[in-house]
Amino acid sequence: DTGVSQDPRHKITKRGQNVTFRCDPISEHNRLYWYRQTLGQGPEFLTYFQNEAQLEKSRLLSDRFSAERPKGSFSTLEIQRTEQGDSAMYLCASTPPGDTQYFGPGTRLTVL
Amino acid sequence: GENVEQHPSTLSVQEGDSAVIKCTYSDSASNYFPWYKQELGKRPQLIIDIRSNVGEKKDQRIAVTLNKTAKHFSLHITETQPEDSAVYFCAAIDDNDMRFGAGTRLTVKP
Numbered sequence: 001d002t003g004v005s006q007d008p009r010h011k012i013t014k015r016g017q018n019v020t021f022r023c024d025p026i027s028e029h030n031r032l033y034w035y036r037q038t039l040g041q042g043p044e045f046l047t048y049f050q051n052e053a054q055l056e057k058s059r060l061l062s063d064r065f066s067a068e069r070p071k072g073s074f075s076t077l078e079i080q081r082t083e084q085g086d087s088a089m090y091l092c093a094s095t096p097p098g099d100t101q102y103f104g105p106g107t108r109l110t111v112l
Numbered sequence: 113g114e115n116v117e118q119h120p121s122t123l124s125v126q127e128g129d130s131a132v133i134k135c136t137y138s139d140s141a142s143n144y145f146p147w148y149k150q151e152l153g154k155r156p157q158l159i160i161d162i163r164s165n166v167g168e169k170k171d172q173r174i175a176v177t178l179n180k181t182a183k184h185f186s187l188h189i190t191e192t193q194p195e196d197s198a199v200y201f202c203a204a205i206d207d208n209d210m211r212f213g214a215g216t217r218l219t220v221k222p
Contacts, residue, residue, distance in 0.1 A: 033210070042118075042201045042212035043156065056209070091155065100146045101210060103155040 004094050004104035012110045013082055020078045021107045025094030032075050033101060034067055035091040036060075043091055049075060082111045114139040116204050118213025126221050131192050133216045135202035136184040142204040145178060145185045150199045150215075159200075160187070192220045 005024045013019050025032050030051050035043035046065070047057045051072035064082075069075040079086055089108050093101035115138040125131050135145075143164040148156035162169045162176045162185065169176050173192075178185040189196055197220045202213040 040215070040217075042215045045209070045211065048209075100144070100158050100161055102158075105155050 004092055004102055006090075006092050006104040006107050008107055009105060010108045010110075012112065014112050015084060016081055018078065018080045019082055019109065020076055021090055021092075021109075022074060022076050023092030023094075023104055024074045025092070026102060027073075029094035029096050029102070030072070031095045032069060033093045033095070034075070034077050035093065037089045037091055037106070038087075046077075079109075082109075084111045087111045114142060114204055114206065114209055114211040116202060116211045116213045118202050118216060120216060121214065122217045122219070124219045124221065125192050127192060127194060129192055131187075131189045131196070131218055131220075133187045133200055133202070133218070134184060135186070135204075135213050136182075137204040137211075138183065139204065139206060140180075140183065141206040144205040145176070146203050146205070147176060147187050148201045148203065148212075150201060152198075156201060189218075192218075194220050194222050196220050 007022045011019055032049045034046040037043045045058050046061050047067045048055055049069040052069050064080045067077045087110050089106045091106045092104040095101045118135045146161035147159050149159045150156045160171050160174050160176050162178050173190045175188040199215045199217050201215050203210050
């Protein structure tokens with residue numbers, strides 16, 4: 001499979017724990033996006049990288065959330081001190097410049 | 113920043129009828145407008161897109177129209193089939209940002 005991959009696909013955690021998700025984009029895509037999607041809603045933008053540079057962060061992204069893309073390839077999204085409101089599907093997408101975004105399968109987070 | 117409004121939120125049609133979903137956007141710099149179909153529990157999949165220098169694009173039963181002056185674009189599905197049932201999202205992109213509409217849940221009744 002040469003598409004965008006995400007790991008894990010599902011994560012169940014207790015409130016207050018930290019979680020980290022990984023996204024591997026399509027190899028020639030220099031842009032990588034993270035979105036959060038709750039049931040019945042469209043994907044909500046969280047942050048975006050061009051190569052290793054994080055160019056934009058949503059105001060919705062609290063200081064408990066951090067994302068990295070250290071070598072301009074894979075990216076990680078970490079949520080510290082998880083809350084029940086963090087339960088959602090976390091989607092990663094990659095794109096070449098000016099083109100559409102190709103989504104990964106998502107990581108479904110459940111915070112108990 | 114960009115704001116994308118999508119209507120209706122739910123749409124139910126009889127098999128064989130047409131379905132139309134409409135979106136408006138606020139940022140005149142947006143120049144690319146994809147539509148995604150998302151089935152329950154799956155990732156959004158691109159079904160059709162249109163760029164700002166094009167007014168209409170068709171792909172078999174699916175078409176998209178764009179009115180840049182009015183800042184709205186629409187998805188048209190003709191001869192709907194039960195397998196068209198899904199949530200459809202529009203999006204608007206400038207050079208950097210992509211913003212999604214809230215989605216339309218389409219149900220095609222056999």
